[in-house]
Amino acid sequence: MASPPDSRMRVQANPRRLGFIANAKKHRQGFFQFFIMTGVLLLSVRSLGQKYRLSDLREDTAALRDERDQLTDRMNSIKSGLLREASLDSSGLFAARLRKLFGDAE
Numbered sequence: 001m002a003s004p005p006d007s008r009m010r011v012q013a014n015p016r017r018l019g020f021i022a023n024a025k026k027h028r029q030g031f032f033q034f035f036i037m038t039g040v041l042l043l044s045v046r047s048l049g050q051k052y053r054l055s056d057l058r059e060d061t062a063a064l065r066d067e068r069d070q071l072t073d074r075m076n077s078i079k080s081g082l083l084r085e086a087s088l089d090s091s092g093l094f095a096a097r098l099r100k101l102f103g104d105a106e
Helices: 005-013 020-026 028-087 093-102
Strands: none
Touching: 020 028, 028 093
């Protein structure tokens, strides 16, 4: 008895399987396009990550500037308060010492 037509079709439809390298040589242009597009995608993702990192760094810079300004104001307030209290001293030694420490040329 002859083999069923389906089994012969399967044998003819499934020729010898090609290895990865042989398949890559056969479809060279498709592999090049795949690798180039993958590279473009990876560069785009990296660029997007850097864009958000730059945005975060700008926000951090603005917050640090605000904090620096607040600390400068606080230091100036403390300095003026110390100098005001030192000026109440009748001998003037404490005020002179503070001016020397703060670098005032008065």
